[in-house]
Amino acid sequence: MRNLIAGLLALGLVTPASAAPDVTGVWMTEDGEGAVEIAPCGDALCGRIVWLKSPLDAHAQPVRDENNADLALRDRPLCGMEVMSGVAPGSDGWEGGWIYDPEAGARYSVAIAPDGADAIVVTGFIGIKAFGRALHWHRAAATLQRCDAAPTLKASAGNKRS
Structure with missing residues (x-):
């Protein structure tokens, strides 16, 4: 039995329980209004907005983080903004970090789990x-026209609140 499991592991047909599934990549949000790139950020995962269906406001200016509870952060452009951080391998996927909802201007705990080959379930919660x-x-889609200036996600430094 041990040889069978070792063989399956070697073929990649079974993963060890401690290995978190890969959830990196660019993901369209459920409402289709944006896309978030999830990528390694140190030992965890971070996420950054890389596409918006409506990237400009009524004055042809980049849409800003106008609902943020922190008044000092309301002038930040949404495109390119970090909206997820500190997500680490957990028992059922990835967890332990936070996710920011620009529409609510609020930050929540987050868990991410795969849902087939091309979907993930992102759960935001309090408590x-x-x-x-x-x-x-x-x-x-690989052809998605990114709105952010940076082609890849970089580790955040000193981002107090998103």
Whole structure:
């Protein structure tokens, strides 16, 4: 039996329980209004907005973080903004970090789990994950026109609140 499991592991047909599934890539949000790139950020994962359906406001200016509870952060452009950080391998995928919802101007705990080959479930919650809101994100097309200036996600430095 041990040889069978070792063989399956070698072929990649079974993964060890401690290995978190890969959820990196560019994902379209459930409402189709944006795309978030999830990428390694140190020992964890971070996420940054890389596409917006409506990247400009009524004055042809980049859409800003106008709902942020911190008044000093309301002038930040949404495109390129870090909206997820500190997400680490957990028991059922990735967890332990935070996610920021620009529409609500609020930050939540987050858990991410794969949902097939081209989808993930992103759950934002306060306190207990079971009472959170689960959103289904789908992998974005490779031809997606990015709105951010940086082609890849970089580790954040000194970002107090998003």
